[in-house]
Amino acid sequence: MTDKNLIHPQARSTTNGGAAAAKPSFPATKAQLYGATRPTYRPQTYHRPRSNRNWCCTICCWLILILIFILILLGAAGTVVYLLYHPQRPSFSVSSLKLTSSEFDLTLSTTNPNDKITFSYQPISVSLLAGELDVGDGVIPSFEHATKNTTMLKALVERRSVKKKSLELKMKMETKVEAKMWVFKTPRVGISVLCDGIDVAGEKAATADEKCAVDVRFKGWK
Incomplete structure (x- = not known):
């Protein structure tokens, strides 16, 4: 049998319907390597420090309330004294x-x-x-x-x-x-x-x- 009579298999042509050729792999870039190891960013909750002005306002409010309470007590005591003694001027x-x-x-x-x-x-x-x-x-x-x-x-x-x-x-x-x-x-x-x-x-x-x-x-x- 001569070489002419030998049947050589033809290489299959790659078509759109065939299996896609394997994509070549490239080394990862620096940006990809940095992104893989970088921790996920989580925004921190901001706590506003309490102002000294708030403390001053609170103290002033309490002082005013205490003063009003004292005035009420004095008024009540004066009323009781007046009813009991009926003071008259000389x-x-x-x-x-x-x-x-x-x-x-x-x-x-x-x-x-x-x-x-x-x-x-x-x-x-x-x-x-x-x-x-x-x-x-x-x-x-x-x-x-x-x-x-x-x-x-x-x-x-x-x-x-x-x-x-x-x-x-x-x-x-x-x-x-x-x-x-x-x-x-x-x-x-x-x-x-x-x-x-x-x-x-x-x-x-x-x-x-x-x-x-x-x-x-x-x-x-x-």
Whole structure:
């Protein structure tokens, strides 16, 4: 048999319907190697630090609430005291006022109308005025005023140079008073007393029992 009669198998032609040829493998790039070993990124949760301003606001709110609570307690205590004791302001009147060559001889009466409250007076400053002119100044010593009691007060007021023998005077007194109720004491409260329309002529005494207006800087007293 000659070579011509030998049948050589033909190589199969690669067509679209046949098996695809194996893709050539290339070495991995640096980017692919880095991506394979790089951990997955997970965003971190951001916690905003608490501001000092929030603490200040909280403290201020608590202080305001505590202050309001204290004021409510004080108001309730004042109401209870008023209902139990019915505080009334003291009264003053001029019993006599005599004019001498060098001084005014003053006698006052003061009444404490309360049956459960005593008063403790600081020294009382006395000023005698003729119009707007200060014609005399003096001091009444401090004293304790018992309940349901009328006390007579005397003072010698130094006279200033006045040419008139007959004067129409008004008297101003300033002091501080402390009220005592059982074992409780109030803070010292300012008190002003004004006695107007006092006529003085020589040795003649002023009109007896000239009433005085009392201004107490504590509105709970009637």
